[in-house]
Amino acid sequence: MLIKNSGLRLVLHVIKLLVIFFFVGSILAVILFRFVNPPVTLLMIERGFEQKAAGKDWKIDKQWKNFDEISDPMKRAAVAAEDQSFLENHGFDFKAIEKAIEKNAHSKKLIGGSTITQQTAKNVFLWPGRSFIRKGFEAYFTMLIDLFWSKKHIMEVYLNIIETGDGIYGVEAASQAYFHKPASQLNNQQAAAIAVIFPSPLKWSVTNPTRFIRHRRYLIMRNMRRLGPLTF
Numbered sequence: 001m002l003i004k005n006s007g008l009r010l011v012l013h014v015i016k017l018l019v020i021f022f023f024v025g026s027i028l029a030v031i032l033f034r035f036v037n038p039p040v041t042l043l044m045i046e047r048g049f050e051q052k053a054a055g056k057d058w059k060i061d062k063q064w065k066n067f068d069e070i071s072d073p074m075k076r077a078a079v080a081a082e083d084q085s086f087l088e089n090h091g092f093d094f095k096a097i098e099k100a101i102e103k104n105a106h107s108k109k110l111i112g113g114s115t116i117t118q119q120t121a122k123n124v125f126l127w128p129g130r131s132f133i134r135k136g137f138e139a140y141f142t143m144l145i146d147l148f149w150s151k152k153h154i155m156e157v158y159l160n161i162i163e164t165g166d167g168i169y170g171v172e173a174a175s176q177a178y179f180h181k182p183a184s185q186l187n188n189q190q191a192a193a194i195a196v197i198f199p200s201p202l203k204w205s206v207t208n209p210t211r212f213i214r215h216r217r218y219l220i221m222r223n224m225r226r227l228g229p230l231t232f
Contacts, residue, residue: 026125030144033124034153037064041161042127044169051167059167061177067156067232070183074171075155076230077191080223082198083116086155087230091117091146092139118142120158152232159183163201164194178206192220 040060048058079086085093096113114122121141126134145154164174174194175183186194196217197204204213 026141027144027148029125030141030148033157034149038124038157038161041123041169043123043163046128047163047167060169061167061173062160062169063172063176064160064170065172065183067152070156070159070171071186071191072229073188073191073224074159074175074183074186074194075232076224076227077188077195077220078116078155078159078198079230080227081192081195081220082114082119084223084227086116087151087232089115089117091115091121091142114138115142116158117145117154119162120154121145123161124157150232155232162198164197165201165206168201174206188221188224189217192217192224195220 044060044062048060052058083089083093083096085096093113093115096115099113118138121144122134122138125141126137149157160170160172162171163169164171165177168174168177171186171194172183175181175186175190178194179186179190193206193209196209196213197206204210209217
């Protein structure tokens with residue numbers, strides 16, 4: 001019995017240390033990436049292995065640009081397309097989440113209610129996929145990011161790491177690939193054309209959009225006009 005109790009105490013002690021290590025490490029990582037640009041994400045690595053498995057070359061095309069080097073239309077397009085309450089919310093848009101739950105309950109095609117902060121959290125710190133465990137970690141990192149990062153920095157990281165094509169990440173690489181110009185020169189229509197593919201960048205095309213994508217692009221541009229200038 002004494003041996004069993006000692007073994008149990010050891011297991012509990014190890015679990016306690018792991019929990020402490022996770023919380024301290026995660027907080028330090030969030031603070032670190034407040035000052036250091038995230039070099040790569042797990043999604044980029046996974047996509048690279050998928051490319052190799054398909055007989056393609058490993059490709060991670062990304063070019064980091066500071067917040068002020070990205071055009072205002074691109075920032076407005078991202079907000080208009082993905083998170084219209086971005087500047088007001090604290091990482092979560094509970095109305096959007098409730099709306100997504102209601103729609104998903106009556107539809108086989110699932111939609112998300114993730115904010116830009118949530119998407120940044122999962123892209124920087126988590127693995128691709130869907131599960132309740134991952135959602136829990138996503139909520140945790142979202143709260144940390146909202147606490148330690150400014151809205152300007154969240155938007156900067158988001159627009160630099162988001163997947164925008166096959167092996168293409170960030171709006172600078174997307175702008176160069178699709179419009180042969182830097183992201184600083186994107187106009188409203190071009191910015192909306194990039195933002196519209198954020199939910200499914202491997203299936204939807206910037207340069208050859210379907211009728212459905214053209215309609216979504218129109219809605220994004222309409223929301224951009226309604227939002228007007230953004231103050232970060």
